[in-house]
Amino acid sequence: LLKRIDADFSPDALLKQLSVAQKHMVEITRALSHDASVIIMDEPTAALSRNEIEDLYRIVDQLKSQGRAIVFISHKFDEIFQVADRFVCLRDGEKVGEGLIADVTEAELVSLMVGRPIDQVFPKRDIKLGDTVLKVQGLSNPTEFADISFELRRGEILGFYGLVGAGRSEAMQCLFGLTAPSAGTVMLEGHPIRIHAPADAIAAGISYVPEDRQQQGVVLPLGIRHNMTLASISQHVKNWFLSKSSELDTVRALGTRLDVRAAHWEQTLSELSGGNQQKVVIAKWLAAKPKVVILDEPTKGIDVGSKAAVHDFIGELAEEGLAVILVSSELPEIMGLSDRVIVMQEGRIAASFERGAWSAEKIVTAATGARKAA
Template sequence: MNSQLPILVLSGVSKSFPGVRALHDAKLTLHSGEVTALLGENGAGKSTLVKILTGIYRPDAGEILIDGKPQHFNKPTDSWGSGIAAIHQETVMFDELSVAENIFMGHMPRKKFGLVDWSLLHSKSAELLKRIEAEFSSDTILKTLGVAQKHMVEIARALSHNARIIIMDEPTAALSGREIDDLFDIINQLKSQGCAIIFISHKFDEIFKIADRWTCLRDGEYVGEGAIKDVTQAQLVKLMVGRSIDQVFPKHNVSIGKTILEVDDLSNATEFDGASFDLRQGEILGFYGLVGAGRSELMQALFGISKAGRGTVKVNGNIVKIESPSDAITAGIAYVPEDRQVQGTFQPFGIRENITLPSIAHHAGRNVISYSSELATTRKFGARLSVKASSWEQRLNELSGGNQQKVVIAKWLATKPKILILDEPTKGIDIGSKAAVHEFIGELAGEGLAIILVSSELPEVIGMSDSIQVMHEGKFIKRFSGAEISPEAIVNAASGGAH
């Protein structure tokens, strides 16, 4: 479909790390003025490929041609000269420095004696900001900006290298609906200016909206490419996992029991307001909303991480005072947090120590820990979640993301909770593990556990939940159940639309 010479051709690229073959004979072709979606499960080699293109890793074999000329990148700065720039998953910049310094860090314009040319720096920055229609000035200190604005600074930064190839690695992860639209406007503008864009996202709706072509990797190998308009989501998923996955959510036939959790008018000053709901045994209550809707903050208040200003929480009809996570655990509440690495796991601990930590008091008579009691619990819950490991003492950092998530869920089940809060339980894990986690959530509900499922993935929330509570800017909009549940109605409510 594009007859002109490709701007970038990457072929035969391989990269291995001790014990891992990250990429093998990978290829990728980019044309200017096109957005190419780079697809693949976690661990398929996408980020390795990005790091090779940006000069952070050196490939073991293979070549990179730009405009037909071979390139050799030894360090991050080398790739800039070839017009490649990357925007990373989370904004990784310098909060204390000005916007202009953030844009030009590493390649500031200089005068005599190597001194920074501040006036040129600011005028160039202003020009770039204007090009993407940013409304803040170049001497703003970065930390005063919001997430979406920081993204614009990253894009300006990419443009400052005269980048013709821009890599966007999950750029929408932290953005709200409106901000995503703004980002897509900028992408379209960059396309029209002749940039080639690599777009990495796990969200298919975005891929179908913005991408022109796709390239798919699996287990570090190239498995295909083509035009977006010629494929369906099901075909892409099949290519990514190497088999077809029915997006079937295991809705068990569950008899919903008595009310176990009643939350009344829970509010804090800034993040959520007037949260009232109840939850019954065996019920899965989905929480849906955009980033910033206050879902995680509400859950964390429920779990005692932060304080709610007013409101009451009742478990089994009794008012409970939750001022710390240990109060919540005692009350029978467990919380699988959103950020697995930072909030959920102890990487240097083994599986056993991770699983038994929140319930450690149950494994100790008079504070002395019993190893055999720990081991029994670890075996029980580790096996129940099909954790794949060489031994129960294996350190967590040696496990895959999906297996780590299973360990985190196991550690909370070991506290024998009555109410399980799952905050984005399948974020960033591969499709195979995802299905296993979904299956397991269904099973738990079947056993009478009351479950709150916070998720930003609409199919997941709709597929798993008995009813769905939608939040918008800290407020409860509506609780949908039964026939009311439809993607359109929920998205509409989540974006603050009329209902």
């Protein structure tokens, strides 16, 4: 069976010794051992590298050539167009479209999944920006970034873009107190602040939604209520006791606003989808009532519908006067949401663009260092 899918490991190997891709192969051969005519693959590429994904595509093609039917569940459009012959689109538990892949465009699929035209995915905002809330000057770290300086105003969404290793996330982690700077000053509402640890940042009014939500953002075995109030627990202490009713008031308000889909507010995070986990992380940090919120890859690994909900919510936060820093590797997201864009390259700021003055070409050129950006 392993030979039939060109597996390159021994059938005597222990599962704990195998890579994620090889474990997928074991699952597939188990289905073949039952002579399955239909094989369902649910987000099979979620933890795979690009080479491993290509190997999986090859296996899918082999199975198709053997006459087996494949149900391939994915929210990644490149996978759908690479693998599928037909599509069925679900939204909120209902089928909203189906057809041949050859007869549909990516924009049409996005519209089906989100429930609105693609040109409305990033609604236009008309916000008068307020006073400067955050001023960072010369923030540096010995090995990862240097001389990071910027200002952030109330109601502004400031995008940070760059390639992997550009130092964007590292600079934001330093600003939140997860790592120590070697130089630089930070001022919040005109007053200098010293951030030695995340507790200092939270007390000052800075929140940080991390890129890796499962490792840094949530406690998977705990329920929604506990996770959502972790950063604001002191707000729910009454007469030296933690008030569950106070917690639930906050959780219901934010959970409803962010459209967290769950059976109940005590449901564990491990039982939720990636999109709903991310909504809980965002809600947790908003419950702390920050003045500045840093969103590091806020839509990474979540479905298109959840992305649209997060995009809408980010816009709403800015409209309410919150200052937002958006770190993203998705250029459409950066260009669609930001009022200004700072581009980092090799640990330094390479360019800064105001809305209306940027283009995809200018931003990517600055990020790659191909030539000096205009």
